[in-house]
Amino acid sequence: MRITWRGVEFRLLLPILLLVPLGFVITNIALTNAFEPGPLHLALGYVALIVGAHLILVGFGHRGDQLILPAVGAMGGIGLIMLNRLPQDLAGTAAFGFELGMAATQLLWFGVGTVVMLVIAIGLRDDGILRHYKYTWAAVGIGLLAATLILGYEVNGARLWIDLGPVSVQPGEVLKIVLVIFLASYLAETRTLLTDARMRIGFLAIPPLPYFLPMLVLFGAVMLIAVALNDLGTALLFFGTFLTMLFVATGRRSYVLIGLVLFVAGAFVAYQLFGHVQLRVEVWLDPFADPLGAGFQPVRAIYAFGRGGIFGEGLGQGLVTLGGGLTIPYVHTDFIFTAVAEELGLLGAFALLGFSAVLVFRGLRIAALARDDFGGLLAVGLTASLGLQTLIIIAGNTKLIPLTGITLPFVSYGGSSVLASFMMIGLLLSISHRSAIGADTEAAK
């Protein structure tokens, strides 16, 4: 093991280390009108966490991509600043004899997530365990879904949560990763067969069905259950990730086209069958039709974007509460991006979007440089999942597409989401590390 200095990563982390505590101080001054630092220990804890992660990567001679951690750190930092700015009683934990507010709880989850990320990034020397047990992973996925279906309880009409004593978890978040691993493994094995479509109708290449079947069955089951759980956001995310991986594996636009046609057909059927889907589409088309009822959240979100303007209202100066209630319900999860756009303006929103774009394009770079198909497809799947999740929720906030209740990775409040996102980063870093090592070995020969 040889130390690698990871200088790029360090230099990029520096601004975050300064700006997160500064954000906390500014927020506190704006909120209290007094020149006091406020809960600065949370900001310093966060800084310590990120620096610690960096140093451990350095210490273990990790050769993984050096832009990923700064991008994640920036997003998490903006998220933590916003969560610290919102009313702290929106969420939190009271386990182990501690009473923690929302931001403190989120920091705790960042801590757990970072450790998990490091363990995966450094510990996963060989991807055999992922690749060879694909049906085991598929079974784990089905098991997770079944557990949710049976043991889960509902929050806002979607049954996503399982209660595990001190904490509640969303198995769907972990399922995302399991599904990507399965698909990467399956597609890596069969991609030549899948690409080799002999049947054609006109310009449309018909997929060779027998090779598709196992994947489609599993995937169909997952989609059906996700719809049954009334978790449309997750269903959309799964489907998008699936199509993306299929596209990269086969390079065939026609498969994506068929997938999209199926999706539109499915969406149409769902629209006809389910009242809540119809309502959501109606609200999307004209939220102002019922601004105090069904359209309340989207209308309030639109106004928040408007208030933010280009430069934002300033940290701590947005209109977060109104008359004893939240101006936008679920501002700490589904609408955290709106809160950022309100207080930091279009510039802040672009910055956040930019960090996400950096993460996505570095993820794709890792995929392109991967030593084998499995690693490449895994990186594509993880990146697509993170990127699409970001795009879906932000586009939902801005009314570009109908709103679905999913989190903004690294920014929204929520332990399961934070944990899953960090696991995915851990996997990306480990793929990236192995590519670098592999390239070195080749050069040495």
Added chain:
Amino acid sequence: MIATNVRRLGLYLMLSFALVSGSLVWWQVVEAPALATRGDNPQVIAARRGLVRGSIFDASGQVLATSEVIDGLSRRTYTDTAFTHVIGYASHPFGTTGVERAFEDLLVGQTDPNPLRDLVNDVFDRQPEPRDVTLTIDKRLQDLAAAELGADTGAVVALDPTTGAILAMVSTPTFDATAISGDEAAARAPMEALRNDENEPLLPRASQGRYVPGSILKVFTAAAALDSGAITPETTFEDQPRQETEGFVVDGFTITEHDLGGIEPALWPLSEALQVSSNIFFAHVGLELGPDPFLSYARRFGFCAPLEIGPPERALNVSTSYVTANVDGDCSPFDGDVLLASASFGQGETVATPVQMALVAAAIAGDGVMPHPFVVRDVRAHADGDTPSETVLDSFASRGGTRVISSEAARATRSAMVDAVNGELGRVYAGQGDITLYGISNARSAGKTGTAQLGGEQAPHSWFIGFAPAEEGGEAEIAIAVLIESGGSGSDRAAPIAGRVMAEWLQLSGD
């Protein structure tokens, strides 16, 4: 290798990021200025929470709504529930409706009625003062109309046919909006109760309720047919007496007469036909007029499109009334002669708001000119007490009207309507709308009852439209529409209410 595909994927994702960025620019840059001043913007709501709202007075200076700031929260007090659906409410959690909404910016002083001062205030960033608003409605007439409706579900709309000033506009059941206008926590339970009340007290029936009009629509059919020349006051239909008993077969469907109450069928011209309210006669008139002219006259009278009370930029909305099926907010073309014949006597697919029907009466009363209705008379400086300020800052005069039929056609219709309440047959059949029954001896009224069949077991809607005084050459001072939901026959319930309200107005206005 997959690397090429990854590169292509990168392009698609870049496009998606650009698209999302575009939507952000849309809201945060392009739309932001327009969003900033809208009434349901939380920022505007927050700013108004602590602002004093101007008071609202009736035409005679009686106070109807005041506000005071307690603990930094502006609270509204409404003094008369008869006005609830006109004034609306200004509620912190539930937004604003009615006049409160239409005049929001002036009431809270966000804009100044004087554009120059508005500009100065803007330049110096000065907060303009709240303004008071005076309605055209007299509290005494409004209260009488509300009392007459009593516990019934219904509406009364009365207006000055010459100016279009609303004189009374009552919907029942009503509610006290004071309870839902103050503090959020306290307002929630009363609002919940109102929303769950099956009698729908939140619905402003006068302007938003749509009802089958029944026979009162014959006034429109007659006016349109007379104006187009399809009939004259002397026109009769040869087969009509026989069809009164045997039925009138249109496209294989038999239109039957309602119970004529023992009156012997005869060859009736317009006046008699309106007096006994012959469906058969008006079915003939409608068919004579034809589907396209029927629709185009309906549009002229205000059907088939939303109506507004007040100038467009400060209007109270009135739901659209229809003479045929509602297709995307417009009247569809007539689907066959049966529907045309039925529409001619106010059945078929016809639905109308009480405001629309009052305007039909006003158009006949106004010699063929339908007035543009308005309900706010002026804007004044804010008065601290219960007496309106003398300083009138802006006033809303009549905005005239639109000629919908010729003067001759209006006169002929008026004459038939006078007969419908005073004629030999009319008195027997439906004479209770006559104001001479209510202590007025020197003036006559004109009108028409309606008993709108709803099918099934439901009792019919009771309607009356009319106006007074209705003498030849005189000028009508009040036109009215009265509706009682499932109130039975028009002559039993609606006509006496209309008679009393019209009589009261003639007395109040000094006749």
